Amino acid sequence: MPAKPAHGRVHLGARSLAWLEGFGGLVGLALLLEMAPRAGLVSPHYLPPFSAMIVALFEEMKSAVFWIALGATMRAWAIGFIISVATGTVIGILIGSSNILRMLTRSTIEFLRPIPSVALIPLAVLLFGSQIESTLILVVYASFWQVLIQVLYGVQDVDPVARETALSYGLGPWAQIRYVTWPTTLPYLMTGVRLAAAVSLILAVTSEVAIGSQGLGKEISDTQAGGAVAIMYAYVIVAGIIGVILNLLARALERWVLAWHPSMRLHIVEAGE
Amino acid sequence: MSFITRINMSILAAVISATLLGTMIDSVRAADKISVAVIPIADCAPIYLGKAKSFFLNHGLDVDLSTAGGGAMIIPGVLSGQVQMGFSNVTSLLIAQDKGLRFIGLAPGAASSGVRGQDFSAIIAPDDSPISSAKDFENKTIAVNTLNNIGDISIRAGVRAAGGDPAKVKFIEVPFPDVPPAISDHRLEAAWVVEPFLTIALSRGAKVVNWNLIEVAPKMMIAVYFTSEKYAKENPDIVKRFKAALIESLVYADAHPDEIRAIIPTFTRISPEIAAKITLPKWPAELNRQSTQVIADLALKDGMINKKANISALLP
Amino acid sequence: MSDTGPIRPIRSLTIMLTLPAALVTTWWFISAGSQNFYFPPLQTILQTFLKVWLSPEALQNVIPSINRFFVGYLAAALLGLTVGIPIGASRHVRNLLEPMLEFFRAIPPPVLIPMLILFTGVGDEMKTLVIVFGCIWPVLLNTVAGVRALDEVLAEVVLSYRLSGFARLWYFVLPGASPQIFTGLRQSLSIGIILMVVSEMFAASNGIGFALVQYQRTFAIPEMWAGVIFLGIIGIMLSLIFRAFEAWILGWYHGLRRSQREN
Numbered sequence: 001m002p003a004k005p006a007h008g009r010v011h012l013g014a015r016s017l018a019w020l021e022g023f024g025g026l027v028g029l030a031l032l033l034e035m036a037p038r039a040g041l042v043s044p045h046y047l048p049p050f051s052a053m054i055v056a057l058f059e060e061m062k063s064a065v066f067w068i069a070l071g072a073t074m075r076a077w078a079i080g081f082i083i084s085v086a087t088g089t090v091i092g093i094l095i096g097s098s099n100i101l102r103m104l105t106r107s108t109i110e111f112l113r114p115i116p117s118v119a120l121i122p123l124a125v126l127l128f129g130s131q132i133e134s135t136l137i138l139v140v141y142a143s144f145w146q147v148l149i150q151v152l153y154g155v156q157d158v159d160p161v162a163r164e165t166a167l168s169y170g171l172g173p174w175a176q177i178r179y180v181t182w183p184t185t186l187p188y189l190m191t192g193v194r195l196a197a198a199v200s201l202i203l204a205v206t207s208e209v210a211i212g213s214q215g216l217g218k219e220i221s222d223t224q225a226g227g228a229v230a231i232m233y234a235y236v237i238v239a240g241i242i243g244v245i246l247n248l249l250a251r252a253l254e255r256w257v258l259a260w261h262p263s264m265r266l267h268i269v270e271a272g273e
Numbered sequence: 274m275s276f277i278t279r280i281n282m283s284i285l286a287a288v289i290s291a292t293l294l295g296t297m298i299d300s301v302r303a304a305d306k307i308s309v310a311v312i313p314i315a316d317c318a319p320i321y322l323g324k325a326k327s328f329f330l331n332h333g334l335d336v337d338l339s340t341a342g343g344g345a346m347i348i349p350g351v352l353s354g355q356v357q358m359g360f361s362n363v364t365s366l367l368i369a370q371d372k373g374l375r376f377i378g379l380a381p382g383a384a385s386s387g388v389r390g391q392d393f394s395a396i397i398a399p400d401d402s403p404i405s406s407a408k409d410f411e412n413k414t415i416a417v418n419t420l421n422n423i424g425d426i427s428i429r430a431g432v433r434a435a436g437g438d439p440a441k442v443k444f445i446e447v448p449f450p451d452v453p454p455a456i457s458d459h460r461l462e463a464a465w466v467v468e469p470f471l472t473i474a475l476s477r478g479a480k481v482v483n484w485n486l487i488e489v490a491p492k493m494m495i496a497v498y499f500t501s502e503k504y505a506k507e508n509p510d511i512v513k514r515f516k517a518a519l520i521e522s523l524v525y526a527d528a529h530p531d532e533i534r535a536i537i538p539t540f541t542r543i544s545p546e547i548a549a550k551i552t553l554p555k556w557p558a559e560l561n562r563q564s565t566q567v568i569a570d571l572a573l574k575d576g577m578i579n580k581k582a583n584i585s586a587l588l589p
Numbered sequence: 590m591s592d593t594g595p596i597r598p599i600r601s602l603t604i605m606l607t608l609p610a611a612l613v614t615t616w617w618f619i620s621a622g623s624q625n626f627y628f629p630p631l632q633t634i635l636q637t638f639l640k641v642w643l644s645p646e647a648l649q650n651v652i653p654s655i656n657r658f659f660v661g662y663l664a665a666a667l668l669g670l671t672v673g674i675p676i677g678a679s680r681h682v683r684n685l686l687e688p689m690l691e692f693f694r695a696i697p698p699p700v701l702i703p704m705l706i707l708f709t710g711v712g713d714e715m716k717t718l719v720i721v722f723g724c725i726w727p728v729l730l731n732t733v734a735g736v737r738a739l740d741e742v743l744a745e746v747v748l749s750y751r752l753s754g755f756a757r758l759w760y761f762v763l764p765g766a767s768p769q770i771f772t773g774l775r776q777s778l779s780i781g782i783i784l785m786v787v788s789e790m791f792a793a794s795n796g797i798g799f800a801l802v803q804y805q806r807t808f809a810i811p812e813m814w815a816g817v818i819f820l821g822i823i824g825i826m827l828s829l830i831f832r833a834f835e836a837w838i839l840g841w842y843h844g845l846r847r848s849q850r851e852n
Contacts, residue, residue, distance in 0.1 A: 021684035114824035122805030129350030224703030226542025243695025
């Protein structure tokens with residue numbers, strides 16, 4: 001909260017100062033990107049001035065190509081994200097709730113998990129060419145594990161006392177999940193959702209660059225091939241902005257869902273970025 | 274029946290008949306929807322021009338064009354039925370056929386002019402390079418856009434024709450768009466390029482050292498429009514109409530280069546200024562079986578395919 | 590668990606292998622007589638695997654890939670640490686740079702490949718740089734978070750003992766931030782593998798990703814499947830190596846957490 005100015009000097013609260021500094025940082029970056037090519041520090045062929053990128057962006061936004069590409073990326077992201085979150089949650093709760101299942105599947109999960117999803121690119125191309133299904137194979141495969149692992153942690157974290165109390169009250173499996181497992185798992189699930197959102201976007205764009213399916217990645221690849229460098233950077237900026245927006249949305253969702261769970265805040269910090 | 278009921282029934286009958294008649298007429302006039310996968314390069318301009326000029330609609334075909342990175346991506350798409358027809362280089366089709374996949378070529382995609390100095394494809398080197406002919410390729414590394422394809426086949430053919438040993442030539446894979454800056458920065462010794470990158474590279478300090486397609490066969494056909502054997506068997510009429518409209522487009526394209534140059538920027542990221550300067554490929558109306566046989570023989574010799582190709586099955 | 594002696598490890602091993610064995614066996618039998626072009630019999634795949642991917646020729650592809658990966662990953666880790674620690678330590682620098690860093694980190698790394706081709710062409714440098722640019726963000730941001738969250742009481746104790754400079758770094762900052770740093774290093778590992786493969790899928794002349802794409806383009810399906818399995822094995826091995834390293838460095842931390850949980 002800004003304090004009352006004393007002797008004509010303005011005092012800013014810590015938070016406002018942080019915002020101002022952040023904004024200043026961005027402005028500095030923009031200036032650097034503007035000046036460096038103009039001053040000849042980098043060739044304008046490779047890095048056009050920042051203003052050229054912005055102009056290209058606005059020009060591009062006027063054409064249908066931009067919106068189609070953006071729509072395609074978001075569509076692939078959304079479908080892949082939803083599928084991976086749904087399957088990851090369901091399978092995670094199922095496996096996590098049973099000791100036997102957990103022990104049986106552990107080695108398989110640890111084996112499949114590190115396989116890079118991009119290893120599936122050749123197979124996806126053979127099966128689906130550059131249609132959206134190729135992208136979805138990669139997105140779902142990569143994001144599913146993020147959600148699954150987090151949900152498994154969550155189910156394991158259930159307080160044994162709570163679980164036994166539920167049993168002694170005669171709660172059936174569905175009620176147990178609803179009243180005991182779910183609330184404990186939720187914070188972990190939210191972390192998984194946040195990670196899945198980021199991974200889904202990365203894989204969606206990766207598949208577009210590598211396979212050439214429709215979307216932002218394909219436009220970036222095509223513009224580089226066609227020599228339209230400023231437009232390429234415009235698309236790169238868009239990709240970054242989308243990523244930032246998705247991250248902010250995921251965090252906002254996390255805060256909203258977990259508003260009643262203040263004791264879990266410590267966990268969220270520990271789980272990492 | 275009362276008078277009102279009779280009027281109502283007549284009106285109902287009239288409406289139903291009109292609707293039925295309308296749907297019948299509509300279904301007779303409705304075009305068949307097909308999707309065709311092509312590559313965003315100048316070679317594919319004729320089909321875009323043909324679509325714009327309604328050649329396909331005149332044959333009752335509503336063509337949806339989509340782009341992909343290359344023949345290797347398009348072939349699986351046609352096989353799986355995701356698109357009905359595709360554009361691909363001949364070599365990839367020969368390799369696919371060698372592995373047991375079955376296709377039918379419908380019409381030429383693009384072909385070499387057969388005239389040195391006026392072709393859309395060439396091997397280039399930096400302006401000041403000591404390389405001046407195919408004989409100099411020995412012990413050098415040459416960039417091609419895709420390995421195990423017409424690039425290495427044609428370069429090896431050129432080296433043989435110049436009396437050299439093709440086994441001494443090394444290849445690396447560099448996409449066409451990345452060749453001009455690499456050549457002018459001397460990061461590559463020599464490279465295969467096609468338009469528009471040929472024009473771009475020549476304007477930035479490169480020289481042509483070999484017209485590679487001409488080394489392979491006269492007026493070499495580099496690509497075709499194709500469909501799967503299965504689709505052709507199940508839809509002979511559509512395939513026949515598509516072929517007719519396609520040939521019409523190719524003939525028109527070959528005769529109207531200005532319209533082609535105007536349409537290239539609309540489906541590629543090639544600017545109008547560059548499109549005006551590039552050498553256009555030739556678009557013949559007839560499939561070139563002889564040049565395809567030559568390519569197949571060279572592919573067999575170079576180990577890209579394992580058995581003799583069946584040209585008559587591929588290009589009926 | 591009341592088993593004692595040799596029975597318990599055998600039991601755990603059996604449990605560990607049951608599901609994978611069942612899956613592999615099912616795959617084997619379902620695909621045994623397969624005529625499907627894209628899904629050859631598992632037997633064919635495994636035979637091709639031995640012939641192609643475990644041969645000396647395979648090393649021509651594997652060694653350059655692993656090389657580029659390690660160089661890129663280690664460079665990213667070093668850069669991320671060196672840059673991250675000062676940023677994490679200063680509130681003002683953090684505020685200044687954070688929005689920018691969040692933006693750069695949100696750019697999907699493969700998008701940088703076309704960009705880097707512009708600057709460095711299509712050689713080894715491009716591939717290694719892609720790995721560096723992709724891997725640096727998790728390390729950097731987690732280092733910043735780790736340094737920032739250092740226990741303030743401990744910081745004051747360190748100050749009162751007049752510990753500064755290198756000693757402070759080595760005995761206070763690094764150990765304190767290391768759990769968080771390792772989280773970042775772990776994420777960078779998977780990103781690095783992905784980028785290693787993707788950067789070789791176009792404009793390359795050797796590498797695991799390169800081989801995979803060549804097999805795909807020439808419809809060499811069993812070789813391609815064998816490559817997918819190979820890549821999986823590489824991923825697992827790197828993951829295990831990382832875990833061993835982490836357990837060694839963070840042994841003290843894991844022990845501490847465990848005792849906290851048990852009490």
